Amino acid sequence: MCYTLTNDLEKLGLLARAIRQSVVRSLAEAGSGHLGGSLGSADIFTTLYFSVIRHTPDEPLWPGRDRFILSIGHIAPVLYATLAEAGYFRKEELLSLRKLGSRLQGHPGRDHQLPGLELSAGSLGQGLSVSVGMALALKMDRLDNRVYCLCGDGELQEGSVWEAAMSAAHHKLNNLTVIIDRNSLQIDGSTEKVMALEPLKKKWEAFGWQALECDGHDFRSLLPAFNKARMELLHPSVIIAKTVMGKGIASIEGDYRWHGKAPTKEQAVAFLRELEGGIQNIEH
Amino acid sequence: MLTHFINRGNKSTKLGFGEGLLEAAILNERVVAIGADITASVGVDLFASRFPERFISLGIAEQNCVGVAAGLALSGKIPVFATYGVFSALRTTDQIRVSLCYNRLHAVIGGAHAGVSVGPDGATHQALEDIAVMRVMPNMTVLSPCDATQARLATMAAIQQCRGPVYIRFGREAMPDFTSVEMGFQIGLAQLVHEGSDIAIIATGHMIWEALQAAYELEKEGIHARVLNIHTIKPLDETAVVIAAKECGVLVTAEEHQVAGGLGSAVSEVISKQYPVPIEFIGMNDRFGESGTPHELMQKFGLTSGDIIKGCRKALGKKK
Numbered sequence: 001m002c003y004t005l006t007n008d009l010e011k012l013g014l015l016a017r018a019i020r021q022s023v024v025r026s027l028a029e030a031g032s033g034h035l036g037g038s039l040g041s042a043d044i045f046t047t048l049y050f051s052v053i054r055h056t057p058d059e060p061l062w063p064g065r066d067r068f069i070l071s072i073g074h075i076a077p078v079l080y081a082t083l084a085e086a087g088y089f090r091k092e093e094l095l096s097l098r099k100l101g102s103r104l105q106g107h108p109g110r111d112h113q114l115p116g117l118e119l120s121a122g123s124l125g126q127g128l129s130v131s132v133g134m135a136l137a138l139k140m141d142r143l144d145n146r147v148y149c150l151c152g153d154g155e156l157q158e159g160s161v162w163e164a165a166m167s168a169a170h171h172k173l174n175n176l177t178v179i180i181d182r183n184s185l186q187i188d189g190s191t192e193k194v195m196a197l198e199p200l201k202k203k204w205e206a207f208g209w210q211a212l213e214c215d216g217h218d219f220r221s222l223l224p225a226f227n228k229a230r231m232e233l234l235h236p237s238v239i240i241a242k243t244v245m246g247k248g249i250a251s252i253e254g255d256y257r258w259h260g261k262a263p264t265k266e267q268a269v270a271f272l273r274e275l276e277g278g279i280q281n282i283e284h
Numbered sequence: 285m286l287t288h289f290i291n292r293g294n295k296s297t298k299l300g301f302g303e304g305l306l307e308a309a310i311l312n313e314r315v316v317a318i319g320a321d322i323t324a325s326v327g328v329d330l331f332a333s334r335f336p337e338r339f340i341s342l343g344i345a346e347q348n349c350v351g352v353a354a355g356l357a358l359s360g361k362i363p364v365f366a367t368y369g370v371f372s373a374l375r376t377t378d379q380i381r382v383s384l385c386y387n388r389l390h391a392v393i394g395g396a397h398a399g400v401s402v403g404p405d406g407a408t409h410q411a412l413e414d415i416a417v418m419r420v421m422p423n424m425t426v427l428s429p430c431d432a433t434q435a436r437l438a439t440m441a442a443i444q445q446c447r448g449p450v451y452i453r454f455g456r457e458a459m460p461d462f463t464s465v466e467m468g469f470q471i472g473l474a475q476l477v478h479e480g481s482d483i484a485i486i487a488t489g490h491m492i493w494e495a496l497q498a499a500y501e502l503e504k505e506g507i508h509a510r511v512l513n514i515h516t517i518k519p520l521d522e523t524a525v526v527i528a529a530k531e532c533g534v535l536v537t538a539e540e541h542q543v544a545g546g547l548g549s550a551v552s553e554v555i556s557k558q559y560p561v562p563i564e565f566i567g568m569n570d571r572f573g574e575s576g577t578p579h580e581l582m583q584k585f586g587l588t589s590g591d592i593i594k595g596c597r598k599a600l601g602k603k604k
């Protein structure tokens with residue numbers, strides 16, 4: 001049976017918070033990893049896994065499932081936290097992140113048999129091509145499953161992304177939706193300084209895509225974008241979701257230095273308290 | 285002595301690949317092919333005209349082609365993607381490593397224009413490093429058939445029998461077609477194509493024909509050379525290689541590829557550990573090819589039967 005999806009904004013907010021907390025806990029325990037993008041895309045993941053994607057956590061390989069491809073493997077912590085939140089595995093396992101023998105590899109690896117994981121990925125610029133292949137196969141088989149692919153904005157500097165973009169439009173893959181985590185940051189700083197991406201929407205439109213923009217932290221903005229993508233009949237859709245790296249922790253929001261950093265255990269205590277609204281004890 | 289092989293007529297291994305793909309596709313509807321513009325030049329046109337609905341044109345964008353192949357494989361298809369080996373194996377190395385090999389996906393990557401026998405197109409289009417790069421990839425199978433008949437069988441095996449990624453290399457030039465379907469083709473099993481125990485010539489691809497001619501010549505002098513056809517570079521038939529080392533006591537490898545990282549290296553890795561014997565290498569020695577006719581180039585770079593005979597004499601001189 002398909003997982004029950006929700007449009008309840010309050011519920012989604014609570015789920016997003018729980019996912020952020022899991023991200024902070026697992027990264028603090030791992031001692032390394034990418035906090036900024038994981039927190040910044042938590043609302044996108046929440047929308048995808050609890051409002052948009054048809055999936056069955058107790059039957060991860062259900063053929064009727066929509067496919068979610070994480071192209072930016074480095075934000076694996078938020079994918080893992082989301083999968084655990086959805087019930088693919090127990091949340092305790094999140095604390096094994098990046099450790100020897102863990103199913104939760106630093107970048108996702110299918111060899112390690114984590115349920116719900118569709119693709120081993122980590123080398124930027126490949127996920128969209130894989131998604132195109134999936135969308136093509138589904139069309140060939142006349143199936144209506146949809147393919148969702150999350151890309152980073154810095155990742156769009158990889159030329160192969162645009163090869164894939166061209167091919168998706170050429171083959172009219174309206175069953176494909178790409179979400180871009182548009183936090184305007186990458187490891188060296190502002191994307192516009194490292195290698196400018198703007199005008200980004202126009203680029204995608206010129207490549208033959210339906211390009212939508214939304215607030216990547218507002219479910220009321222995210223949900224209609226996904227609906228609009230689903231309704232499109234001729235073109236693949238891209239949702240450029242404006243986000244803030246590190247969202248949810250005021251002291252690190254928008255700070256590119258948190259792209260590839262994990263919090264110390266002391267920092268994690270403070271971060272968790274902040275996420276909880278300072279009310280509850282964050283011990284687990 | 286086994287069969288004395290006769291050339292039934294020249295035919296390119298690329299055609300054998302195209303025929304094998306078509307035949308496998310007739311048998312299995314999950315087979316799909318990806319085109320990167322030069323479909324006729326790599327033998328995929330046969331498939332494309334017969335199965336247009338299973339042919340996916342992606343243009344001159346090889347990195348995307350490999351990623352798309354991964355997505356197709358993850359969705360129940362058996363994708364076959366072929367273009368010149370310099371592009372299908374080398375431009376796309378990272379995509380092959382992560383999207384295909386790390387994910388253990390069954391996709392067949394065809395590398396055309398292997399070796400200097402490509403001829404006048406010159407160095408940029410002559411794949412001489414593809415075996416080396418493909419064979420270091422975990423989970424990868426690497427095939428290098430010796431003629432058109434074997435290329436057809438190898439392609440069918442790659443599509444029907446493999447479970448993970450496969451790289452299969454083939455040439456452009458029409459070359460002697462001399463093996464038979466009856467010889468069969470089993471991935472990972474070297475073929476003894478000439479018996480002998482004075483020396484063993486371990487070769488792959490087009491060099492099998494040259495090795496056979498060398499063996500026939502040496503035979504006249506009373507030197508009995510064993511010739512092993514290594515159509516599967518990976519997994520290498522270590523048993524056949526070690527037995528050859530034990531029974532012949534000296535080896536010559538021959539390939540239309542860089543010796544470094546290629547068949548010569550692969551054989552050395554095995555015998556240096558399991559049964560060290562003197563060895564000579566016939567192949568490209570750390571340099572690029574150039575323009576010329578295939579024949580001129582094979583001569584210039586020392587890749588003819590005459591060069592193999594020279595190599596054998598040198599090796600025999602070192603035999604204990």
Ligand SMILES: [Mg+2]
Binds near residue numbers: 152153181182183185
């Ligand atoms: Mg970014």
